Amino acid sequence: MIKIIFSIILGYLLGSIPFALVIGKVFYKTDIRQSGSGNLGGTNAGRILGKKAGIAVIVCDVLKVVLAFGLASLVSEVAAILTGLACCIGHCYPIFANFKGGKAVSTIFGFLLSCAIFVFQDPWYFAGPFLMFFLVLYLFKYVSLASICGALYSSIFITSEQFILKMEPIIIIICSWLMTLLVIYRHKENMKRIKEGCENKISWM
Template sequence: MSFLVLLICIVMGYILGSIPFALVIGKVFYKTDIRQYGSGNLGGTNAGRVLGRNAGIAVIACDILKVVLAMGLASLQSEACSIWCGVACCLGHCYPVFAHFKGGKAVSTMFGFLVSLWLFTFHDISYALVPLGMFLVILYLFKYVSLASIASSISSCMYITAQILSLDLNNLMIILASWLMMFLIIYRHRSNIQKIMNATENKIKWM
């Protein structure tokens, strides 16, 4: 694998990650710029609150699939290309070049990363199911999407580290990527953490 190929995969991941599906779906199908409503966040949760459940589901699905597409294409080159392409995709989602670098909070794209690990790297669905299970449990208990997102990212990081910890370079690379993903999600939710502490964070009402 050459450095140039890796760089091309990273750039591809960032560009695909930068596609703001919440903005596209909102403007094309609902004639609404969701940045002007709710939290202003370009993610599935805000799209669901502003535009309705179907829009939220569509945005989440598209955000997951853009990572799977990026990592799937990059995996044709190497595992390293796939992993760093996925990280770049998540960064593009948070800081999209097509939306003035103001995007989502990387939760759906994290799950896209985990689905891609299952499909292209480990061929083990538990890498996606364990964080999803944690997300649903925390969401059911506390009703905070933000808290459930943070908990799922931590559980994902811990699970990956525990499962593959070794001196193998590829494994260390995946562990590093998972830790970076966890810190990115926690950082992107810093305002939500403050709201939870102040008891002003929005709770879901459908669970």
């Protein structure tokens, strides 16, 4: 139990590393919290600092979850899953950035990639939601909507697979839905803007 608790704390701390803030300040002398949406995520970083910076932030945010998940998997599968969730929470509410972070999109994909590697050994747990994300993004041009649809798809897929295959532990279903709810909650203002017709659309697809 102590090892699991330590893993969860480590996951939260790794998730709290605000790479959007670090990359912005170190390489661009810019605090992206002062521009755009003010969000410490890859989308806002790309919008303010450029495509290369946005991609770098997304990759780092994904990898911090994979690192935390991988380390915790040395303890147990349950520890890894809970650590992945803690990492996503840390990303949204980082102790190193006054608890004002990103919207969990990159980190939930980091969680799914980790599950595909360390838990299920099946690439579709990551590839399916990833394809859904880009399909919705291509059709509607809203990153926020695509993120929510990708997260919902992932939870529905994981839940159905668990019930069909009767795999354990059930904690993966619970954590998956908690992260999906977190993504939806973090995008509530985006959904409101979509309804009002004033949400930003991407122009590169």
